[in-house]
Amino acid sequence: MSSRREWLVILKRAVRTPRGAIGLTVAGLVVLLAIVGPWLAPHNPTLTVTETFGTPGGGNGLLGGDVLGRDVFSRVLAGGRTLLGMAAAATVLGVGLGVMLGVTAAYLGKWRDGLIMRVVDVFLAFPQIVFALLLVSVAGSHAWLVILAVGISHAPQVARVVRAAALDVCERDFVKAVELYDTPSFRVMAGEVLPNILSVVMVELGLRFTYSILIIAGMAFLGFGVTPPAPNWGLMINENRIGLVVNPWAVIVPAGLIAVLTVGLNTFTDAVARASLGVDRPAEEAALITPVQLGLE
Amino acid sequence: MSTATELQAGGNAPWWLSRARSGNHPIARLIAVRLALGVVTLFAVTIVIFLATQALPGNAAYAVLGHSATPQRLAALEAQLHLNRSLVSQYGSWIGGVLHGNFGTSLANGEKVSTLIGPRIVNSAALVIAAGVIGTLVAGILGLIAAARRDTWFDHITSVVLLTITALPEFVVAIALIILFSVVVLHLLPATSTIPPGSHPWNNIEALILPVATLAIVITPYIFRMVRGAMIEALESDYVEMAKLKGLKRWRVMLVHALPNSLPPIIQVVGLNLLYLAGGIVVVEYVFNYPGIGAALVDAVDNRDIPMIQFIVLILAAFYVLVNIVTDVIALMATPRRRVAR
Numbered sequence: 001m002s003s004r005r006e007w008l009v010i011l012k013r014a015v016r017t018p019r020g021a022i023g024l025t026v027a028g029l030v031v032l033l034a035i036v037g038p039w040l041a042p043h044n045p046t047l048t049v050t051e052t053f054g055t056p057g058g059g060n061g062l063l064g065g066d067v068l069g070r071d072v073f074s075r076v077l078a079g080g081r082t083l084l085g086m087a088a089a090a091t092v093l094g095v096g097l098g099v100m101l102g103v104t105a106a107y108l109g110k111w112r113d114g115l116i117m118r119v120v121d122v123f124l125a126f127p128q129i130v131f132a133l134l135l136v137s138v139a140g141s142h143a144w145l146v147i148l149a150v151g152i153s154h155a156p157q158v159a160r161v162v163r164a165a166a167l168d169v170c171e172r173d174f175v176k177a178v179e180l181y182d183t184p185s186f187r188v189m190a191g192e193v194l195p196n197i198l199s200v201v202m203v204e205l206g207l208r209f210t211y212s213i214l215i216i217a218g219m220a221f222l223g224f225g226v227t228p229p230a231p232n233w234g235l236m237i238n239e240n241r242i243g244l245v246v247n248p249w250a251v252i253v254p255a256g257l258i259a260v261l262t263v264g265l266n267t268f269t270d271a272v273a274r275a276s277l278g279v280d281r282p283a284e285e286a287a288l289i290t291p292v293q294l295g296l297e
Numbered sequence: 298m299s300t301a302t303e304l305q306a307g308g309n310a311p312w313w314l315s316r317a318r319s320g321n322h323p324i325a326r327l328i329a330v331r332l333a334l335g336v337v338t339l340f341a342v343t344i345v346i347f348l349a350t351q352a353l354p355g356n357a358a359y360a361v362l363g364h365s366a367t368p369q370r371l372a373a374l375e376a377q378l379h380l381n382r383s384l385v386s387q388y389g390s391w392i393g394g395v396l397h398g399n400f401g402t403s404l405a406n407g408e409k410v411s412t413l414i415g416p417r418i419v420n421s422a423a424l425v426i427a428a429g430v431i432g433t434l435v436a437g438i439l440g441l442i443a444a445a446r447r448d449t450w451f452d453h454i455t456s457v458v459l460l461t462i463t464a465l466p467e468f469v470v471a472i473a474l475i476i477l478f479s480v481v482v483l484h485l486l487p488a489t490s491t492i493p494p495g496s497h498p499w500n501n502i503e504a505l506i507l508p509v510a511t512l513a514i515v516i517t518p519y520i521f522r523m524v525r526g527a528m529i530e531a532l533e534s535d536y537v538e539m540a541k542l543k544g545l546k547r548w549r550v551m552l553v554h555a556l557p558n559s560l561p562p563i564i565q566v567v568g569l570n571l572l573y574l575a576g577g578i579v580v581v582e583y584v585f586n587y588p589g590i591g592a593a594l595v596d597a598v599d600n601r602d603i604p605m606i607q608f609i610v611l612i613l614a615a616f617y618v619l620v621n622i623v624t625d626v627i628a629l630m631a632t633p634r635r636r637v638a639r
Contacts, residue, residue, distance in 0.1 A: 096370065122341040125614040127576025134349045137598045137606050214466045218580050221468050222595055237472060244480045252476070255469045266464030 010221040012270040013275040020271030027264030030257055034080025039293040041074035047292065053243035055248065064247040067239050068229075072250045079231035081256065087145050087212035093151030094212070095205050098158020103189050103197075105159065106166035117163070120156040128153040128215050136224050146225030152216050154208045165200040169193050206269030210262050217258050233258050322411065328626055335618040342614040343395065347388050350603050351380070374404075393606070400611075401604030405597075410608045414468050414590060416494070418612065421582070421589030423498040425574045427505060428512035436517045440524025445551060447529060456525070459518035467577050471511045471584040490587040508585045512577050516570040523566040526561035534558075560631040568624025575613045 014020035043061070044047050050065030057064075063072035105116040126134065132149035139145055169175065176190050183191075194201075220226045220234025228235065233254035240250035304571040317625050374380075380387065394401060394434050400410040400577065439459075443452040462470075490504035531537060540554045578591035590609050597605035 058557045118338075119341075122345065125338060125342050126345070126610070127572070127579070127613060127617070128581050129576045130610055130613055133579070133594060133598045134346065134606065134610050138350050138601060138603065164535055210464055214464075217466055218468060221580065222583060224598070233467075237468065241472065241475075244476065248476060248481050251472060255458065259465050259469045262464040263461050267460065270460065272535050 004088075007060045007202050010202070010272060010275045011201050014268070014272040017271050017275065020268055020275070021270075023264045023267030023271060025264075027261055027268060030080070030261040030264065033077070034084045034259070037077035037079075038081055038248065041071075041077040043071040043074040045070060045075040045078040045231045051150060053240075053246040055247055056249055063249045063253055066236065066247075066250045067243055070229075072236075072240075072247070072253065074115065075231035075236060076233070076253050076257070079233045079236055080257065082143070082226075082230070083213065083233055086143060086216050086225065087150075087209060090150035090212045090216065091209045093147065093209055095155025095158050095201065097151065097155040098204070099162050099194070100202055101155060101159035102128060102162025103166045103193055105196060106163045107170050107185065107189050108171075109191055113163075116159070120159050123153065123156045123226060126153065128211070129218055132215060133222075133224070136219075141224045141225070141226075143225045146216060146219050149213055150219075158204050158208065161180055161204060162197060165197045166193050169196045172196075203269060203273045206265060206272055207270060210265045210269060213258065213262050213265070321390070324626065324629060327629060328622070329527050331625060333624045335622055338618055339611075339615060342618075343392055343611065344388070345389060346607050346610050346614075350607055351384075351387055351391075377404075400608040403605050404602045405600050405605070410604050413605070414593060414608060414612075417588055417590045417593050420492060420498050420587065421578055422590060423505070423573065424508055424512065424578060424582070424587065424589060426514065427509045428574060429567070429571050431509065432513035432516040432570065433520055435513065436520035437524050437563075439517075440521045441528060441551060441556075443521070443525045444528035444532060445547070447532075452525075456589070462514060463518040465515070465581045467511060467515050468584055470514050471507070471581055472513055474507050475584075488585070490585040492588050504585075504587070508581050508587050511581050511584075512574055515577060516573060519570055519573075520563070520566055523563055524559070527562045528555055531555035531559045557631070561628045564628040564631060565624060568628075569621055571620050571624075572617055575616050 015024060018140075048069040049071050050060040050069050052065060052067060052069045054060035054065035054069065056062060061071045061073045063076065065073060066072050091202055101120065106112040123131070128150065131153040132146055135149040136142070137147050170193060175188060178188055178192050216225065217234035220232045221238045223235065223238065226232045226235045228239075236254040237251050237258075240247070244251055321498075382390075391401070398411070402408060403410050403413055406413075443455050446452055475488045476482060479485045486507055487504060488507075490501075490508055492498055492501045492504055528551075534555075536558075537550060537555050540550045545554075555615050578589055579594055580591070581587070582589045582591035583595050590612060594606065594609045596602075597609065
């Protein structure tokens, strides 16, 4: 554990692999499109400007019209930002919560470890999208509630992974040495344990971001956490699939963008996970970290 | 089978004999401990479900009736849901009902939740089992071939293609299949999976194909990676080298010597993917309008049908707990050295 910038080294190494470079480029392009898209939209994405499911070309715009005759191209440009923002918020919340739980359980140990991990087990019993549906069922289909639900449902899985990695660090001599000075637990956890599991946290961030997009887009597809008529890729797929025969582009393009984004992110995360394997931990230990890393050479 | 012989070679009686003799066999003990923990987990799960549906800010009765609610109807519904009582008492009457097999009546049509959901559980189970079996078989075969032909074009192409599929959302896979096979490109299969009431999914194979294919495609990559990884590790071992040197046939080395030793992690990942399917059915059933509990959950959330939501989420959580226990036990039985009491 010589370098505290270990995660940066891993990141650089990952970007230099073909897998990492392709994944990052592809995902980066979609993220860029989602961020700047709303400013580039030629039409107001919520107004009817063409005929219902108008076919592309002519007066119907690049990608034709949607179920209400709105410009699909404009809605595609404008429909990614909220999705990405929500996914990012849920990821930060979930990984943050999971890291806190995991490090605390590993460092404090004994009954507190047992208690935290039993609570974690309870929340693991809910499939993530089911937990999200449960939370919005009565309290209402608010975006912040979807973020909260997805974040909370990430935490148990992150906590398990982080705990496993932190347990190993907690046994190291430098942690024992700091403890001799009566350093408060919190400072040992934040100052000694956390910096040494950053590469694990980094892989978790990538993985959970991918899953956040999958779940939040899925919720949007089901009509939760969205505010129609505002455009949203997930919602667009659902509202336009009745017109698949007439204008399939209204479905194919948003679905394709979500797919390219999640596949790109996952490929990049895979590269990061592979790069982190070579740096600081034996392969069989790292193989426990995430499903993404399973089946490595 | 090799598992039994290896056990005897290890100096222990087969587990089914020793369990009868001692009653304190590790597997019997493990099952007992896991079942007890499972019951405790499920109990905690009911608390979470209850808190989310009946204690979260936002009056459930108001949420059900909407803005048009009259005070009389609100009061009547609050009484039906026991919202006018204390939280502890509300939970008590719900859990009391659950323990007696009474899961309440649907707010949408006043019928018993268990009557409404019963046939749908069968439909969803058919979906999950079919997808689980097909996904595992396809992934297993591809994984075995990829491991045997490591670093060939077959290995590289399957690995990259499946890595790509790993990250695809179920609804994107579903929509792609619909575009390919039922609406735009070909017109072979129905885009919606209607199963007439009273009929069973296995009598409506056509309706099953696309939803099952979607779920099988989504779980295949994980199982493939595990099979390939575990097999590669086993194939590099000394005992496989020995078997090869003895001149055994290639398939025999793979299936009889390497595969049994790779089983525990493969069983774990198959279990994980069955658990994944419990969430996966929600979106996939909705897309295909398939009459299972996943689609019912989406409907129930739309209608704020609280007893229905509570029941379905409880079933899915119970499925999780059960699959976890079964997976652990099977994986343990496939690991002879861990079967011995320590």
